[in-house]
Amino acid sequence: MNSFIPWVGGKGKLLWIINKLMPDRYTRFIDVFGGSGTVTMCRPIQRGCMEVYNDFNGNLTNLFCCVKNRPMALLAELGFLPLNTRDDFNILYKFFSRGEFTDDYLQEEMDLTEVYLKPPDAEAIRALMLERTPRGSVRRAADFFKLIRYSFSGGAKSFGGKPCDIHRFFHLIWECSRRLANVIVENKDFEEVIRQYDRAGAVIYCDPPYYKAESCYEVEFPPEDHQRLHDVLVTCEGYFIVSYNYQDYICELYQDCYIFRTSRPNSMSQTAGSEYEEVVITNYDPRKACWQLSMDSLLGGDGDTRYELIHEPEHPLKI
Template sequence: MESNLFGQREGAGVNPVAPWMGGKRALAKRLVRIIASVEHETYAEPFVGMGGVFLRRRVAPKSEVINDYSGEVVNLFRILQRHYPQFLDCLKFQITSRREFERLQKVDPSTLTDLERAARFLYLQRTAFGGKVVKQSFGVRGDGAASFNLLKLAPMLEDVHERLAGVIIENLPFQDFIERYDRPDALLYCDPPYFGCETDYGTGMFSRSDFAALAGQLRSIKGKALVSINDTPEIRNVFEGFVQKSVNVTYTLAASTSREFGELIIANFEHPLLREGAAP
């Protein structure tokens, strides 16, 4: 990687290895552009999910920390970071099959090794309809392509493995994570669940009251904070006093159906790309 004017290392962004509800695919380019233009020495994500923004960034500061409250997410990233060759061996003979999908759904992940657990999670996440995390159903591709094809997946896994070099991976409640990594030179990118979709990632992962808790904490931090979330009156009210920029994005809901949604980019700092009329 080369260095830019902020001393950040520059390289190519990589793609997430699996779909994820709220993965910010349609908004990622705009967010990445904003993040790259903000000077920071520490980049921290409290809700990394499949890394839809983290991985697509083309610049990296001195310190990078990712976090998720989901043990399945964190285990997958740790395995990709530390045990990539062994992980590929676990996936070698896997096929896309409804029967295999239903079999793995019934398996208790606590009975598996960390490698087996990561392989199970990745398989279910890649083959589930719409990148759903809970109440998953087997997704059928209209183009006939298999969702789990190791020939296509292996290069993606290798890219993520290399990108995770030197990255700190945490498994903390977002409040503890923000408190631990907040500093004057930090940029915290927060991608919490959408308002009204708090239970889409599992019971006890995030609650309606956590939006106010997040906003309250970000009001008192030393570093810079950037939040992306669905645009609702409730969210605008909770984050009153922050910079708020509305953005319309188009998401594909099915093979031939798309719909425009309102997203909100929120910040605790002023930025040219967040002004009204600006097109990040």
Template sequence: MAKPIIPWIGGKRKLAEHILPLFPAHTNYVEPFCGAAAIFFLKEPSKAEIINDVNGDLVNLYRVVKHHLEELYRQFKWTLTSRENWKTLKETPPHVLTDIQRAARFLYLQKLAFGGKVESQTFGTSATSRPRFNIFTLEQDLADAHFRLASATIENLDWAKTIEKYDRPDALFYCDPPYWETEGYGVPFGFDQYERMAELAKTIKGKMIISINDHPEIREVFKDLKVKEVDYQYTVGGSDKASDCVELIYGNWDFDESRKGQDDLF
């Protein structure tokens, strides 16, 4: 089983045990906001899979892992975990790099950024654990991701256009949008976007599942959808101090519907 190759603020690896059992039968799986794609990497493969994100560096990384695995790994042959190296790469403009160099830069920065932040990054340190950039495990992690991505389509579209493009009765859309009134991802995401998502959930042919933070305005905009509440604890940057929160998981179908025949569709 593959796992996310980069840390990502708001990643869903720890919530996968609550999200995956809710998935209904489907043949087409789509993530309009893939980010670190924790659910994609942890789920059983579907017949057709699409991962999408508006972050060009992220999409470039996945495409390079899919098509140029060995060349990407060679970029790290003599790389050490170093604050100075991290700063140098952060100051290097991505447009002067090749796609493979750009992917290596993004992976290294994201691995070592405090809290998996995408914007306003700072170099993360820990006195109780190894750095997240580990050359001894990186090769296998990239190889696992390469095989998992081999049959996936990787898009760099607006999230709503992705849903409209791939909507069909046998599709499942897992939406993990930026949380409302929390730290951003470097891309504006106004409340009208949640309103658009709620409307699409009620009108598309396929099924949609949405994971989002608990907020009165979020509850109001998605009030017509089925909801499951998950009590959850999260930590930032490897901290030992956990904070309590509630994760809301919405769906445009009854979560208690039978999943009969699902195994035959993967």
């Protein structure tokens, strides 16, 4: 499913290879540099599999917490309410009727239904509000959401220059709130969250700020953090997958791993036909962890998309 926000370095165009290289069996999934949450939310929900979304950007994780736990208050702050159509009400009703909405601020949320909905609609929604939620700043989340949506390429740094109707994203917020219902949202340094959730049956996905492109990201990521990320990953018990831009330094740094190279259209370039090369790195051999893969499929790719195995370690980290 689509995320409710765009984000610098979003992985929508790389999902096909990330999903293809994913192990067949695992018990937890940790999205360490979560960003827009696209990789987490596009995963099929697996019974009994723990999911963790983490990002070091406090404004971003606050927004995710509010989308997950306080959607009614967030929609009110964004100006979506009062509802203008029966379709909007039906979406709201279906969401709450799933029995997944809980809220520490139950009274406040119920009061909002009194203000923005008319009887009997208000009573119908109030009867379904049963949730508890951690404290979060709804106003700060709404302001950050607008900042991202009005900025260029979701970078939250410069005005996008195109009109944006915030109301178009009403449906996405409700859909993403439901998808995040059982996802743990963390706001921690990457090393801390990896060490906390690493297990033998875990998949740890990392999409760090790209090498020599760190200035494009809102949260600081100094050059030495690339080494620090590598050093903590190679000690992991679980599987890990890392996506990076194709750079000699990165390929040399991860010589103890399997490295796959691919390319995609460069959406940030104004030159027609411009492509951007990326690598996907694993600590395991996908041919052994993914039953549907073979050497031919690893080298071939699908349709117009191509990827190739450019490095195979002499001594794999994970057998």
